[in-house]
Amino acid sequence: MLEDLIYPSWHWSVSGLAISLILMLLTLAGRSFGVSTTFKNICGLVGAGKKNDFFKFDYKEDSWRLFFMGGAILGGFLAGVIFPNPLAVSLNFDTIIALEKLGIIYPDADSLGHGFFPDEYFRWDSLKAWLIALGGGFLIGFGSRYADGCTSGHAITGLSHFQLPSLLTVIGFFIGGLLMTHFLMPFIL
Amino acid sequence: MKGIIFFLIGIFFGITMTKSEALSWFRIYEMFRFESFHMYGIIGTAVVLGAIIMSLMKYFKVKVAGGGLVTYTPIPLNFKRHIISGTIFGLGWALVGACPGPMFVLAGNGYFFILVVIAGAVFGTYSYGMIKDKLPH
Numbered sequence: 001m002l003e004d005l006i007y008p009s010w011h012w013s014v015s016g017l018a019i020s021l022i023l024m025l026l027t028l029a030g031r032s033f034g035v036s037t038t039f040k041n042i043c044g045l046v047g048a049g050k051k052n053d054f055f056k057f058d059y060k061e062d063s064w065r066l067f068f069m070g071g072a073i074l075g076g077f078l079a080g081v082i083f084p085n086p087l088a089v090s091l092n093f094d095t096i097i098a099l100e101k102l103g104i105i106y107p108d109a110d111s112l113g114h115g116f117f118p119d120e121y122f123r124w125d126s127l128k129a130w131l132i133a134l135g136g137g138f139l140i141g142f143g144s145r146y147a148d149g150c151t152s153g154h155a156i157t158g159l160s161h162f163q164l165p166s167l168l169t170v171i172g173f174f175i176g177g178l179l180m181t182h183f184l185m186p187f188i189l
Numbered sequence: 190m191k192g193i194i195f196f197l198i199g200i201f202f203g204i205t206m207t208k209s210e211a212l213s214w215f216r217i218y219e220m221f222r223f224e225s226f227h228m229y230g231i232i233g234t235a236v237v238l239g240a241i242i243m244s245l246m247k248y249f250k251v252k253v254a255g256g257g258l259v260t261y262t263p264i265p266l267n268f269k270r271h272i273i274s275g276t277i278f279g280l281g282w283a284l285v286g287a288c289p290g291p292m293f294v295l296a297g298n299g300y301f302f303i304l305v306v307i308a309g310a311v312f313g314t315y316s317y318g319m320i321k322d323k324l325p326h
Contacts, residue, residue, distance in 0.1 A: 008208075012227050015209030016234020022205065023239045025198045027246065029191075030254035032261075035289040039307075039314040054318040067195040068202070069293050075203020076212070076297025089210050092224035099218065106215065116213045117286070117300040130305060132284060137309020138316070139281025144289060145317040146324065147274035148264050151288040154275075155232060160239030161261040165271050172275015173282060174221075180283035181221035188284065 006083045023156055031064055034153030036144035038069050080114065089115030102189045121189070132188065139176075147172070191254075206294040214286030221283050270326055281313075 010018070026033045043049075044057030088107040096106045109118035122129040144150040147169045149158060155173070158166025206212045209231055220228035245251075246259045253259060282288050285306045287295060292310070295303040317324075 009210050010205075010208045012209070012230030013234050015205060015211065015231045017238060018201070018205040018209070019231065019235035020238035020242055022198060022202050023235070024242045024246075025201075026195075027243070027259055028251075028253050029194055029198070030257070031195075035293075036310075036314075038289065038293070039311050040318070042311050043315050043318065048315055048318070052318055054321065055315070064192065064195045067192040068199040071196040071199020071201075072203040072206070072290065072293050073199075073297035074196075075200040075205075076207050076294035077203075077299075078200065079204040079207035080298035085208070089213050089215055091215050091219055092222075095215070095219040095222055095224045098222060099215070110215075112299060114213075114298070115215050116207075116210075116298060117295055117303065118214055119300055119302055122302045122305075124302060129302070133302065133305040134309035134312070136281045136285035137306035137311075138313035139277050140285065140289065140306075141281075141310030141313025141315075142317045143274050143276075143278030143281060143313070144310075145314045146321070147271065147278055150278065150290075151282075152290055156235055156239055157261075159236045160243045162240065163261070163263055165264050165266050168266075168268060168271035169275040169278075172272045172277075173279040175272070176276035176279020176281075177217075177221045177283040178279075179276070180280045181218060184280070185284065 007085055008087070009085050009089070019156060020160075023160060026068075029064075032153070033157045034149050035069070036141075036150035036153060037062075038065055039141050040145060041065055080116070084114065088113055091115065102186065104189070143176075202290065203294045203297055206291050207298060212287060212291035212294050212298070217283065217286040265326070267326060270324075 023033050040055060041057055041062050044055040049056035091106060099106050104118050104121055107113060107115045109120045110116060111119050122133060147154065154166040154169045210216050211231055216228055219225045243259060250258055292303050292307050
């Protein structure tokens with residue numbers, strides 16, 4: 001009985017509720033829910049703050065985020081390694097066909113079998129995978145800082161506060177995401 | 190010892206990203222092809238409930254840690270900046286199939302190649318910081 005509760009994935013409504021509770025808990029704790037600032041903090045921690053004040057790591061203002069992200073990593077370990085869902089993500093069949101055309105076989109492309117990440121494509125010994133990962137990461141890091149937030153800061157927190165700048169940013173997320181998925185990925189992957 | 194509170198909320202976040210499947214590269218690809226309601230359901234529910242919770246906290250003047258009220262510091266409206274920066278982010282999001290939160294949670298799930306993506310994101314953030322004064326804000 002308990003096993004039916006801790007192993008399977010959650011319904012989207014339960015997941016959405018959980019995210020809104022995380023927003024509430026962080027707000028109650030006096031902080032703003034936003035993950036991408038972690039990258040800025042990492043820059044500061046490795047010394048970029050000496051050259052540029054933008055990266056300065058302020059222990060009082062920023063240290064909570066390191067605890068939060070540390071917890072997030074442990075939470076991923078608990079939910080994915082200790083109590084994993086025995087079933088892979090149930091993707092739409094049309095999506096599986098489209099992936100096959102890109103050379104990504106589902107779910108075999110995920111060596112761990114969860115359907116979380118195509119690590120058989122993103123391999124350590126593939127130069128192309130390194131370039132895509134570094135390039136994609138670069139766009140995310142640059143874009144989120146320029147946007148002053150990512151999915152958590154704008155799509156969740158900003159929209160929950162009825163912010164027009166966040167709505168426009170999220171529209172931008174989708175312009176970029178649709179361009180990449182439908183027009184660029186077939187040439188890149 | 191406040192760190193422990195954030196560590197615990199973080200654990201909840203990591204479990205949520207995993208069990209919601211929002212961390213899945215495949216789910217993001219499926220979302221951008223409009224072939225599943227799953228991701229839209231998650232984000233939609235989170236925003237509707239989040240807006241209700243934030244509004245109620247403001248209405249009832251709930252005190253947060255530090256003694257203040259629930260506030261939000263808006264960023265200045267600049268159509269061009271929001272659309273351009275959002276588009277840059279979206280291009281990367283679709284390509285590596287993970288936004289910043291899920292990247293760290295994927296590492297916890299044992300997908301260590303995502304560390305390369307995180308390294309790219311740190312470098313992208315650094316690059317922005319070095320040229321930000323030349324960009325429209």
